Amino acid sequence: MSRLASTFDALRRQHRTGLVTYVTAGDPSLRVSADILRTLDRAGADVLEVGVPFSDPLADGPVIQRASERALAAGTTLAGVLDLIDRTRPEIAAPIVVFSYANPILRMGLPAFIERASRAGVDGVLVLDLPIEEAGALQQQLGRADIDMIFLLSPTSTTARIRRAATLGRGFLYAISRLGVTGARDAVARDARDLVARIRAESGLPVALGFGVSRPEHVTEIGQWADAAVVGSALVDVIAQHREAADLAGRVEQYVRWMKGVVPA
Amino acid sequence: MTQQIVTTCGRRDPDERGYYGAFGGRYVPETLAAPIEELAAAYLAARDDGMFRQTLDDLLHHYAGRPTPVYEARRLSGAAGGARIFLKREDLTHTGAHKINNALGQALLARRMGKRRIVAETGAGQHGVATATACALLGLSCDVYMGAEDMERQALNVFRMELLGATVRRVDGGSRTLKDAINEAMRDWVATVRDTHYLLGSVLGPHPYPLMVREFQSIIGREARQQIIAQAGRLPDAIVACVGGGSNAIGIFDAFLEDRDVRLIGVEAGGEAIVSGRHAARFAGGSPGVLQGTRTYVLQDAAGNIEATHSISAGLDYAAVGPEHAWLRDTGRAEYTWISDRDALEAFQQLSKLEGILPALESAHAVAYATRVARELGRDKIMLVNLSGRGDKDVQSVAKVLSGGNEGPGTRE
Numbered sequence: 001m002s003r004l005a006s007t008f009d010a011l012r013r014q015h016r017t018g019l020v021t022y023v024t025a026g027d028p029s030l031r032v033s034a035d036i037l038r039t040l041d042r043a044g045a046d047v048l049e050v051g052v053p054f055s056d057p058l059a060d061g062p063v064i065q066r067a068s069e070r071a072l073a074a075g076t077t078l079a080g081v082l083d084l085i086d087r088t089r090p091e092i093a094a095p096i097v098v099f100s101y102a103n104p105i106l107r108m109g110l111p112a113f114i115e116r117a118s119r120a121g122v123d124g125v126l127v128l129d130l131p132i133e134e135a136g137a138l139q140q141q142l143g144r145a146d147i148d149m150i151f152l153l154s155p156t157s158t159t160a161r162i163r164r165a166a167t168l169g170r171g172f173l174y175a176i177s178r179l180g181v182t183g184a185r186d187a188v189a190r191d192a193r194d195l196v197a198r199i200r201a202e203s204g205l206p207v208a209l210g211f212g213v214s215r216p217e218h219v220t221e222i223g224q225w226a227d228a229a230v231v232g233s234a235l236v237d238v239i240a241q242h243r244e245a246a247d248l249a250g251r252v253e254q255y256v257r258w259m260k261g262v263v264p265a
Numbered sequence: 266m267t268q269q270i271v272t273t274c275g276r277r278d279p280d281e282r283g284y285y286g287a288f289g290g291r292y293v294p295e296t297l298a299a300p301i302e303e304l305a306a307a308y309l310a311a312r313d314d315g316m317f318r319q320t321l322d323d324l325l326h327h328y329a330g331r332p333t334p335v336y337e338a339r340r341l342s343g344a345a346g347g348a349r350i351f352l353k354r355e356d357l358t359h360t361g362a363h364k365i366n367n368a369l370g371q372a373l374l375a376r377r378m379g380k381r382r383i384v385a386e387t388g389a390g391q392h393g394v395a396t397a398t399a400c401a402l403l404g405l406s407c408d409v410y411m412g413a414e415d416m417e418r419q420a421l422n423v424f425r426m427e428l429l430g431a432t433v434r435r436v437d438g439g440s441r442t443l444k445d446a447i448n449e450a451m452r453d454w455v456a457t458v459r460d461t462h463y464l465l466g467s468v469l470g471p472h473p474y475p476l477m478v479r480e481f482q483s484i485i486g487r488e489a490r491q492q493i494i495a496q497a498g499r500l501p502d503a504i505v506a507c508v509g510g511g512s513n514a515i516g517i518f519d520a521f522l523e524d525r526d527v528r529l530i531g532v533e534a535g536g537e538a539i540v541s542g543r544h545a546a547r548f549a550g551g552s553p554g555v556l557q558g559t560r561t562y563v564l565q566d567a568a569g570n571i572e573a574t575h576s577i578s579a580g581l582d583y584a585a586v587g588p589e590h591a592w593l594r595d596t597g598r599a600e601y602t603w604i605s606d607r608d609a610l611e612a613f614q615q616l617s618k619l620e621g622i623l624p625a626l627e628s629a630h631a632v633a634y635a636t637r638v639a640r641e642l643g644r645d646k647i648m649l650v651n652l653s654g655r656g657d658k659d660v661q662s663v664a665k666v667l668s669g670g671n672e673g674p675g676t677r678e
Contacts, residue, residue, distance in 0.1 A: 055439070055570035056556065058448045059294040059455065065438060077568035102292055103555045107569030129555070131298040133282060134290055154296035156458065161299060179296055180456035 003095040003123045004148050004171035007046055008206035008227055017223030018046035019260055020208050022099060022232035024067035025050050026076025028243040030084050036239065037084075039249040041092040043256035046228060047172075047208070048092065049126070052081050052100035059101075059128045061183030063233040067240060078104040079116070086120035095123035097150060097171075102130045110138055114145050124148040124171045132164045139168050150174055153199060155191040166203030173199055175226065177211045184234040185212035188221050196225045216261050231259055277522070279589075283472020286595060288588035291471040292555045297451075300458045305473040307378050312480065317377065324369050325484065328402070329359045331366075333485075335492035335649070340619040341632075347639035348502065348646035352622070353489045353517060355653045362625065362654030363485060363513045364395035364466060370481035372399035375462035382406040382461040386450040388415055388443030388509065389580035389627060390422025391654050392466030397431035399464075407431040410449040412442040415579045418662045440573050443509075443583045447557050467510025468587035471558035475588050482516025489649060490520045497647050503528040503638055506651035507630040508601065509545075509580045511587035513653035518599060528600065531590060532634045534576030535603035541566075545574040546603035547586040548594055554585075561588040577606035577666070578626035578659075604630040612636065613656060613663060625654035626663070 001009070011018045021040050025033045033050075040048055053071035057064060078100065085096055098117060105113050105127065117125065125142055127135065132151060139149040148171030153162055155178065165173060175196055178189035192209055199207050209222045210230025222229040235255060242251040283289045283305075291301060311317040325331040333354045342350045355363040375383060383405050387393030393409040400407035409431050416423050416435055426433050439445035447470075454463040468475040468482075493501055504521060506514035508531035521527045536544030544550065547562040554563035556571055564572040564584040576582040593599035604612075609626055612633035617623050624632055628651070635650045642648065656663075 056444065056448055058451045058557065061452070072570060079568070101555075103563075103565065103571075104569035106555055107565065107567070128294055129292045129558070131291065131293060131295050133298070134292055152295040154294075154298075156296050156299045158299050161295075176296060179458060181452045 002146065002148055002171060004047065007095050008172055011046065011227055017219055018208065018228030019044070019219060019256070020047040020049060020210070020228050020230040021045040021235055021256065022049040022051055022230060023239065024053055024064060024071050024236055025081040025084055026053055026071030026074050027067040027236070027239060028070055029074045030076060030080055032248065033084055034088050035249050036252055037088050038091055039252050040256060041094050043253040044260050044262070045094055045256055047097060048094050049097045049099045049230070050081060050085060052078050052098065052104055054101040054104060057101065059181055061181040061233060063184070063237050063240065064182050067236045078108055082116045082120045085122055089121035096121065097124035097126055098122050099126050100128070102127050110141055114141050114147065117147060118145045122147055124150050126150040126152065126174060128152070132161060132168060135168070152176055153195065155179060155195050159198065159202065162199055162202045166205060169205060172206040172208050172227065173203060174230065175199060175207050175209045177209055180211070182211055182233050184214035184237065188212065188218050193225055216259050219259055220261070279472060279476060283476070285589045285592035287553070288559070288561050288591040289472055289475060290560050292558050292560065293471045294455060296455050297458060301471055308374060308473050308477050311374050311377060317373065321370055321373055325366065329365045329369060330357065331484065332488040333357050335489055335496060337496065338620050341616060341636065342639065344615065344619055345636035345639040347644060348642040348648045349497070350635055350639055351493060351497065351501070351647065351649045352652040353485060353649060355485060355513065355651060356622070356624065356628070356655035360391070360395045360398050361657065362391040362395065363482060363516060364392040365398065366484055366516070367466065367478050367481040367512060368392065368395035368399040368464060371462065371464045371477070372396070372403050372405060375405065375464065376403055378462065380460055380462040382457065383464050384408050384410070384450050384453045384457070384461055385464040385466060386410045386443065386446035387466065388446065388582060389578065389625065390415065390419040390426070390658060391580065391625070393431070393433070394422050394425050394429070396464050396466070397426040397429035400431065401429045408434055408453065410434045410436050410446040410453070412436045412440070412446050414441040415443065415446070419579055419658055421661065422658050442574070442579065444571065451557065467512040468515050468589060469510040469557065469559060469585065475559065478512050479515045479519060479589065482512050483519040485513065485516035485651065486518060486520030489517055493647070493649055499647070500524055500527055501649040502642060502646040503530055504649045504651070505530045505532060505631045505635040505638065507532045507581060507627045507653060508586060508590060509583050509627060511590045513651050515587060515589055517651040522598065529593070529598065530634065530638065531599055531601040532630045533601060533603040534578060534581035534630060535605040536575040537606060539603070542573040543575045544603070545576045545582050545584070547584070548601040549603055553591070556585040559585070559588045561591045562586050577609060578630065580625070580627040581630065602634060604633045608633045610663065610666060613659070622652070623656035623660070624652055625656045626659045628653045629656070
């Protein structure tokens, strides 16, 4: 069983709602990112999504756009992100998912990417602008390397698309709560619950719901119908606010514990 | 991924996944994947619907002023000292560039699909003006994204769009030019796709855009082929067009693809020099990659990030080229070259003084290369240049450069 599968299996057995965390690697630097990943794991994040910065993040809102710009300005590349995972993997219990746009991966070349990801101990790969119809080659080659390919599903996804993602995807399915780019919102969108129900009708894979998640009550609400909630922009914003501070790791830890309902804000 | 282009009923369609050879496809976020399938289905139905075609043809004729003339530029030809140069006068369309052909087509399609709102990107502002015009005509709400740098160098077009009732949205991210305007337009569309159509202005982006935009623009070549035969008695020896995304070029090339003796030449922006960040010649400095929904030649660094571009002409200042151009180039059917800022500026002035025609700086790249080829070809040859737009919008920035402003043009070395 893959690390992602056993993580979600344990969440179900324990009747817990998982917390998936996204950070942009290299913001503010790869060295600090290593601390952040270790901190997230220690604070109880169930899955770590590690974002690869890209020059043209057209599915992202302003918070992750700025994080990508800072990471690129600090010299971060896909190769550097895989090295970061390689170095930190032995100290981290949670599964690690590489979250990227297509071009950095295609530029490295699929065989080289998969070889390096495999060696680094990457558990899953999610590519924002590689929908099912373009993902065939990557999905097959990842499968041979025992790395899970994770697909996104949206309120606009048809039943036929949900079925194909359920067949090709492994680890979990990432449900997008609402139309639009990434970014924190005050409330969980109404579309979200319907989408999760439509996915459940087609697939037994775990479902993590993201986009717009920023508060512990969102996680509680999402937990009523999905396996996990994904927090991205809100966490990236915590890093942005405190990136110069000596206690950045402490702030990140505090935020994650708050999201998990362990400590008050 | 390497299937051949299908020819059905005289049409050249990409394969069903939207590939032209190894180029094209649909690299979009999941939220856009199903809506893009719907758009493709709606477009394929519309192009076979006689009523839709008739409505568009009527608008192109009575509203946009088609057919545009083909004009023999005798004084320019004389100065070039070689082949006879004919100009396809897209600059004479309503709104002053070929962009109106596509804007009217897609706006009609949006209305047919029940979309009430349009978003668009613009570089030089010509596509934004054409889109704002089509939206005014059809009563659609219109938001146009434009890079802050482009808003500055094309201030006249910003005001034109606003007069036409559009909202121009300033983009401050990235390089503040066309690429960043497309990113913002796509971010808007991802949030609003249920009631909004993205009216993409070139043969770029995910399938069906490269097909749809080419077919809306192919009227240029269909007219020009008849006109040149009527006026010169035969097909041209070479056709020259500038290539940003490549919609005016593909529009004029399309009707001549089977005429194997006609050379098809696309001219990219050479900028200041073919050095990273100082040009937009994708075939000279780029490699295959994925940008904004399509796989094509892209200016990118070793890590797959998109490089900055430069051109004196906002409409050519973009890091990727239309996927069908990538295919035409790799199959050898079309050839691609580049012209520097300085040579484009010289052609801008030359055409103005010799023919009384102010070309858009984009089109001036084609004129500049055409005069060079005309000399090489010699006197008994015929060339057809797509004069894709008029240069009124560029007068201010040209004045600034000629008076020694800071936007110093480079030279071809």
